[in-house]
Amino acid sequence: MHQEIKNIQAYIRAANYLSVAQIYLQDNFLLERPLKTEDIKPRLAGHWGTCPGINFVYAHLNYLVKKHKQSSIFVLGPGHGMSALQANVFLEGTLEKYYKKATRDEKGIAYIGKQYTWPYGFSSHVSPEIPGAILEGGELGYSLSLAYGAVMDNPDLLAACMIGDGEAETGAIAAAWHINKLLDPATNGAVLPILHVNGYKISGPTIFGRMSNREMEELFSGYGYEPFFVEGTGTELDEQMMETLETCYQRIKKIQEEARGENPPFKPRFPMIVMRTPKGMTTVKELRGQKIEGTILSHQVVMPTVKGDDEELKALEAWMKSYHFEELFDKQKGFSKEILDLIPDEQYLISNNPHVYGKTYKPLVLPESKKLKKEVRVPGEIQSNAMRMAGVFLKEVFELNKKTNNIRLMSPDETYSNRLDNVLEVTGRGWVWPHDPDDKDITRDGKVMEMLSEHNMQGLSSGYVLTGRHAAFTTYEAFAQIIASMAHMHQKFLKYVIRMPWRQDIPSINYLLTSTVWRQERDGYSHQNPGFISGMLEKHNDFIKTYFPVDDNSMLAVLEETFASKNQMNLITANKTPEPRWLTYEQAKDSLKQGLSTWEFASDANPHIVLVGVGDYMTRESLAAIELIKQDAPEIRVRFVNIMRLQAACSCEDAFHPQIPDAEKYFTVDKPVIVNFHGYPEAMKSILFTVKNPGRFSVHGYHEWGSTTTPFDLLVRNKTDRFHLAIEVVEKMHKEGVISDQKKKDLIAQYEKALADHYTFI
Numbered sequence: 001m002h003q004e005i006k007n008i009q010a011y012i013r014a015a016n017y018l019s020v021a022q023i024y025l026q027d028n029f030l031l032e033r034p035l036k037t038e039d040i041k042p043r044l045a046g047h048w049g050t051c052p053g054i055n056f057v058y059a060h061l062n063y064l065v066k067k068h069k070q071s072s073i074f075v076l077g078p079g080h081g082m083s084a085l086q087a088n089v090f091l092e093g094t095l096e097k098y099y100k101k102a103t104r105d106e107k108g109i110a111y112i113g114k115q116y117t118w119p120y121g122f123s124s125h126v127s128p129e130i131p132g133a134i135l136e137g138g139e140l141g142y143s144l145s146l147a148y149g150a151v152m153d154n155p156d157l158l159a160a161c162m163i164g165d166g167e168a169e170t171g172a173i174a175a176a177w178h179i180n181k182l183l184d185p186a187t188n189g190a191v192l193p194i195l196h197v198n199g200y201k202i203s204g205p206t207i208f209g210r211m212s213n214r215e216m217e218e219l220f221s222g223y224g225y226e227p228f229f230v231e232g233t234g235t236e237l238d239e240q241m242m243e244t245l246e247t248c249y250q251r252i253k254k255i256q257e258e259a260r261g262e263n264p265p266f267k268p269r270f271p272m273i274v275m276r277t278p279k280g281m282t283t284v285k286e287l288r289g290q291k292i293e294g295t296i297l298s299h300q301v302v303m304p305t306v307k308g309d310d311e312e313l314k315a316l317e318a319w320m321k322s323y324h325f326e327e328l329f330d331k332q333k334g335f336s337k338e339i340l341d342l343i344p345d346e347q348y349l350i351s352n353n354p355h356v357y358g359k360t361y362k363p364l365v366l367p368e369s370k371k372l373k374k375e376v377r378v379p380g381e382i383q384s385n386a387m388r389m390a391g392v393f394l395k396e397v398f399e400l401n402k403k404t405n406n407i408r409l410m411s412p413d414e415t416y417s418n419r420l421d422n423v424l425e426v427t428g429r430g431w432v433w434p435h436d437p438d439d440k441d442i443t444r445d446g447k448v449m450e451m452l453s454e455h456n457m458q459g460l461s462s463g464y465v466l467t468g469r470h471a472a473f474t475t476y477e478a479f480a481q482i483i484a485s486m487a488h489m490h491q492k493f494l495k496y497v498i499r500m501p502w503r504q505d506i507p508s509i510n511y512l513l514t515s516t517v518w519r520q521e522r523d524g525y526s527h528q529n530p531g532f533i534s535g536m537l538e539k540h541n542d543f544i545k546t547y548f549p550v551d552d553n554s555m556l557a558v559l560e561e562t563f564a565s566k567n568q569m570n571l572i573t574a575n576k577t578p579e580p581r582w583l584t585y586e587q588a589k590d591s592l593k594q595g596l597s598t599w600e601f602a603s604d605a606n607p608h609i610v611l612v613g614v615g616d617y618m619t620r621e622s623l624a625a626i627e628l629i630k631q632d633a634p635e636i637r638v639r640f641v642n643i644m645r646l647q648a649a650c651s652c653e654d655a656f657h658p659q660i661p662d663a664e665k666y667f668t669v670d671k672p673v674i675v676n677f678h679g680y681p682e683a684m685k686s687i688l689f690t691v692k693n694p695g696r697f698s699v700h701g702y703h704e705w706g707s708t709t710t711p712f713d714l715l716v717r718n719k720t721d722r723f724h725l726a727i728e729v730v731e732k733m734h735k736e737g738v739i740s741d742q743k744k745k746d747l748i749a750q751y752e753k754a755l756a757d758h759y760t761f762i
Helices: 003-024 051-068 082-091 094-098 106-115 143-151 171-181 213-222 234-259 310-321 337-342 386-400 421-425 454-466 477-499 531-538 552-564 585-594 616-632 663-667 681-688 711-717 722-735 741-761
Strands: 072-076 158-164 190-197 225-231 270-276 407-411 448-450 470-476 509-514 544-547 569-573 596-598 609-614 638-643 645-647 673-677 697-700
Touching: 003 051, 003 082, 003 106, 003 234, 003 310, 003 337, 051 072, 051 082, 051 158, 051 190, 051 234, 051 270, 051 337, 072 143, 082 094, 082 106, 143 158, 143 171, 143 190, 143 454, 171 454, 190 234, 213 225, 213 270, 225 234, 234 270, 386 407, 386 421, 386 509, 386 552, 407 454, 454 470, 454 477, 454 509, 470 477, 477 509, 477 531, 477 569, 509 531, 531 544, 531 569, 531 681, 544 552, 552 569, 552 585, 585 596, 596 663, 609 616, 609 663, 609 722, 616 638, 616 673, 616 722, 616 741, 673 681, 673 722, 681 697, 697 722, 711 741, 722 741
Parallel strands: 072 158, 158 190, 190 270, 225 270, 407 448, 407 470, 470 509, 509 569, 544 569, 609 638, 609 673, 673 697
Antiparallel strands: 544 645, 596 638
16 A cells, blocks of 8 residues: 555544544543543434545545645535534645644644534534535535635636535525536636435435436536546545546646647536535444435434434544554544645645635726716706616726726626626626527636526625636516525625735625616516515625715716725625616716715705605606606605615614614604605514614515516506605695695596506507
């Protein structure tokens, strides 16, 4: 047996032992005396079944990385195998860099054991607290797309992505295999997918586990990969893995070398590995006549009642002793030479790669506003297009940042429809597989990523942003809901990234939501869903900000703010139809200081009532309602307030950050307020609950009344149109004694007739 194999096997034994110790023990970590009930934690948590596979892969990756001095990261799909990942990060010494008590000695072993799945300690799933991680390990399916996002524009980076066979059943992973067709090996790094087939999920078999090697070979060959199979036990398994990893590495280097030469390869076929091992291998083989290794009984905590069962306690002790940890660790000298010899030099440690800590972050160079801003003489006189402005702005951003190569646009097939096609004047849509002469704006090295999978556009965005680059993600507003849970995972990760002192700043992720609910009159009810905004505003993190630009100048101001920001999630919602230009660029910038502003040209001093517009269509209809009131009841004094930015609620420890700063200055303290809100009214009502005298507010918004109809009828059905707003103003002003009974009746009859005429017309 080669010494290298001996080193790898020693390392795996140590990692397995530490993984088991973390799950079970609160004392006697070196088994210096017989195991007792009091040595077992009072609550057991963790997932053993995937751990030995993780340790096996990590050990072999260490050997490959050290041998070739390769910049690498490890993306772990089955993040519930946290005890294994932590064992490896501990063994290589990275954990001690960030947690001083995690020393590679007896005290350090006790520290990670006691802190694992313990309150205020380390979680049972991969989280931002673990060095090297860029994937939150709770929800499955995002690993492969995130790994591809990490290697984009990182030509020297290798991302080894371990995918569980249960995880591989998710829709997100199923589509992510196709990202290999979008990334040019000339300008990007490489992903090495490692599909771990251990046969079982939590209580049933996996689909891949019941497929033959031939079936999987045909499947992944069809996906455009060159599949390699590793299976077996003992030394044979290690020898296979060592040889296979080396072969895959050389294949990757050859593809990249050819791609970066004069004649790039046609349809590059990157390698991937299918690794078959028994579920929970090396654990207890059998207990009370029941097979454990290789079955669902090894998925989570093996023998979960060990604390009160002497037979299980003895089985656990025998299991741990089978690793012969005493041969691998000495209390005085530390870990053995075999283990230390396998660990790469510090600059190549997998979990200490600078890409995953924000160390490669560079701010974007942004275009000069004076070149892009538009003139305003009379508010509302000239038509504008907010999404066209976004396209022009992004075109300039791509042009100005060509050298740093750190900006990508993710778009599920709607770059033209969403009015962002100006970007394609300076870059193409990335596509490496065969090109057709009739293709439009398709280039091998394009920076616009198009794939009809919001899941994978989000995964690419997260991987790109978490490794220090800038991402814009555009989609139809209704279909942003597809990635609501993925965005939720990103915000959970980001919350802790901000708080971990050793994780540095990263760019914000910027969502451009368009084709919104109010202009889905053609595609109809199925395309009407502003719920992504509601869900994100519910999060208790004030780094989530939602923007509602009303015209091209305000879009310019919003884009400048969001693309210069860091450590945020920014939602920008705007329609792609021509709308009035209300604000100068300077007015829009001023409005963003607080997030809202009073529009003096539409407002009276000492108002009887306040109308608030949130969103382009809502603002237009509010102003139209004010125009009706001014014409028909000039004695009513009205103030108009536009809200351009809302932020999520804050549960910050340091200070309270109101969602609407200085609200009473704009809304008054005691006057009735009518809010015309872009999304579901409940989202706005929860925000207004904290404003003084909340009972004086009424909120209009989308009430799930939709169909294929006219744009104005969609507003009417949801009572966000000018006539319903004007009717409510009249009713409130009558109640306040500002207008007479007769005037109220006359005006309401007039506006209701207009609504009846509208209904007849459509």
